[in-house]
Amino acid sequence: MHLPDGIVPVDMALAGYAASAGLVALALHRIKALPDPQAEIPRVAMLTTVFFAASLIAVPVPPASVHLMLAGLMGVMLGWFALPAIMVGLFLQAMLFGHGGITALGLNGLILGAPALLAFGLWRQIGGRWPDVAAFLAGSGAVLAALALFAAIVLAGLPAVIDAGAERMALLVLIAAHLPLALAEGVIVMTLLRVLRRVEPRLVPHG
Amino acid sequence: MAEASPRARLVIALLLAFGIASVQGLAVLPWVIALAVAVVLACGHSRLVLRRMRGPAALALGLALVLPLISGGAVLAQLGPLTLRLEGLQAAALIAGRLLAIVAVTLALLAPLTPLQLVAGLRGLRLPALMSDLALLTLRYLDEVRTDLRRAQLARQLRGGRGGWHALPDHARLLATSLIRAQARSERLWAAMRLRGYGAGLAPPLAPLQARDWAAITGAAILACGVIWLDRIL
Numbered sequence: 292m293h294l295p296d297g298i299v300p301v302d303m304a305l306a307g308y309a310a311s312a313g314l315v316a317l318a319l320h321r322i323k324a325l326p327d328p329q330a331e332i333p334r335v336a337m338l339t340t341v342f343f344a345a346s347l348i349a350v351p352v353p354p355a356s357v358h359l360m361l362a363g364l365m366g367v368m369l370g371w372f373a374l375p376a377i378m379v380g381l382f383l384q385a386m387l388f389g390h391g392g393i394t395a396l397g398l399n400g401l402i403l404g405a406p407a408l409l410a411f412g413l414w415r416q417i418g419g420r421w422p423d424v425a426a427f428l429a430g431s432g433a434v435l436a437a438l439a440l441f442a443a444i445v446l447a448g449l450p451a452v453i454d455a456g457a458e459r460m461a462l463l464v465l466i467a468a469h470l471p472l473a474l475a476e477g478v479i480v481m482t483l484l485r486v487l488r489r490v491e492p493r494l495v496p497h498g
Numbered sequence: 499m500a501e502a503s504p505r506a507r508l509v510i511a512l513l514l515a516f517g518i519a520s521v522q523g524l525a526v527l528p529w530v531i532a533l534a535v536a537v538v539l540a541c542g543h544s545r546l547v548l549r550r551m552r553g554p555a556a557l558a559l560g561l562a563l564v565l566p567l568i569s570g571g572a573v574l575a576q577l578g579p580l581t582l583r584l585e586g587l588q589a590a591a592l593i594a595g596r597l598l599a600i601v602a603v604t605l606a607l608l609a610p611l612t613p614l615q616l617v618a619g620l621r622g623l624r625l626p627a628l629m630s631d632l633a634l635l636t637l638r639y640l641d642e643v644r645t646d647l648r649r650a651q652l653a654r655q656l657r658g659g660r661g662g663w664h665a666l667p668d669h670a671r672l673l674a675t676s677l678i679r680a681q682a683r684s685e686r687l688w689a690a691m692r693l694r695g696y697g698a699g700l701a702p703p704l705a706p707l708q709a710r711d712w713a714a715i716t717g718a719a720i721l722a723c724g725v726i727w728l729d730r731i732l
Contacts, residue, residue, distance in 0.1 A: 295554065295557055295597055296515065296519065296554075296596065296597050296600040296601060296604075297518075297519060297593055297594075297595075297596030297597035297598075297599075297600055298593060298597070300519075300520075300522075301516060301519040301520040304516070304519055305516070315629075319626055319628065322628065328628070329696075330688060332628060332631050332632065332635070332688075333635065333684040333685075333687040333688040333691065334681060334684040334685075334688070335632060336631070336632050336635030336636055336639070336684070337635070337639065337680035337681065337683055337684040337687065338677060338680055338681070338684075339632060339636050340635070340636045340639045340640055340643045340680065341643055341647075341673070341676045341677050341680045343636060343640060343643075344640060344643040344644040344647050344676075345647060345673055345676070347644060348644075348647055348648065348651065350665075350666070350669050368677075375626070375628060375629045375632060376632060378629065379629055379632045379633045379636060380636070382620075382633070383633065383636065383637065383640075385604075386604075386608055386609070386616060388553075389550050389551070389553045389554055389601065389605075390553075392515075392597075392600060392601065392604070393511060393512065393515045393600065393604045394515045394516055394519045394600060449589075450589045450592070450593075454568060454569040454570070454586075457568035457569055458569075461564075461568070475663075475666055478663075478666045478667070478670070479666055479667075479669060479670040479673070480670075481670075482666070482667045482670035482671065482674075483670040483671070483673055483674045483677075486670070486671055486674040487674055487677065487678070490674070490678060491677075491678045491681060493681070494677060494678070494681055
């Protein structure tokens with residue numbers, strides 16, 4: 292789910308850049324406070340590469356196949372590092388695969404970055420007590436939050452000439468089409484974190 | 499423009515993209531498309547640009563087919579049960595034109611760069627070192643990890659892996675295995691980076707922008723301002 296270039300007005304695109312830059316600056320500030328942030332870079336990069344590669348592979352979710360978003364999982368596993376990792380991933384996707392766009396980079400960063408942070412917060416709060424519930428909510432909740440942000444931005448950004456009823460109907464169809472993805476991501480994140488907690492708990496820092 | 503450094507190309511792409519994105523009127527659209535074509539021709543690699551534009555072109559086509567049928571008031575034509583409307587057609591032309599022009603300009607300027615040049619350009623624009631290092635390492639290992647994941651998925655299918663919703667836990671376990679392998683590899687990578695002096699301030703200083711870079715950036719800024727000005731007066 293990427294917002295392409297040219298859909299929203301330029302002032303919204305610039306506001307998206309400003310908001311994403313603010314979030315990334317906050318994340319970098321938190322990262323600098325860690326004991327040895329540089330030592331984390333290879334781990335974050337390798338995990339980001341796996342998330343990036345996994346999001347390019349289609350997973351069958353009847354009746355079709357989908358590309359996973361994985362924003363919730365990134366939030367849970369990378370914490371504050373998820374924001375710079377998402378921005379880097381979106382930039383590379385726009386440059387290498389034509390997904391998203393250079394003017395929409397800030398808004399797309401917001402659409403995926405804010406849900407990742409929400410998932411991180413949720414996992415920190417309840418991941419220790421109810422890990423399966425927290426993992427499912429982080430996975431599917433991040434997809435739903437990203438969908439809500441996407442819909443809100445498109446509704447606010449499309450030209451006024453477009454019929455509001457038709458616009459809302461198109462967005463409802465889009466959201467309904469993504470509900471199986473939300474459920475699938477919830478199941479995948481729950482199963483995956485269950486495996487990692489058992490086999491490699493260092494990968495799940497706050498569980 | 500074809501001679502500009504990666505750093506200058508990134509600045510030029512941003513200037514032109516935002517200039518084109520600010521267009522609100524249809525009258526300036528032919529000028530914008532002419533500008534995009536000129537940039538593609540000036541940079542060379544037009545075949546590469548056309549090949550990578552297939553996805554955005556499909557999206558633009560979708561918008562052009564749907565918007566005139568679902569929005570607007572003034573009826574242009576009645577095609578059986580479908581009504582073609584003027585305002586929808588205008589909105590579709592504007593959005594699709596902006597989309598294709600921005601993508602063409604961005605691809606013409608940035609697609610010919612190697613991933614290393616792209617990251618060097620980002621670093622030159624003072625992107626935080628953490629983010630440029632992330633981009634570099636992600637690009638370095640992307641193909642390898644993608645191939646591993648595809649191979650694992652194929653192996654699962656060949657072993658008679660279940661389909662539909664039942665396949666999701668299998669995909670989760672497959673992804674977990676990749677993440678565990680990535681964690682192990684990152685520890686070796688960190689050791690190798692430390693041995694090569696990473697973090698000891700040994701990175702070479704940034705080269706200043708050349709006169710031709712400044713000329714190209716200034717030209718792009720003038721063109722972007724020109725597009726915005728034309729949009730206001732036409």
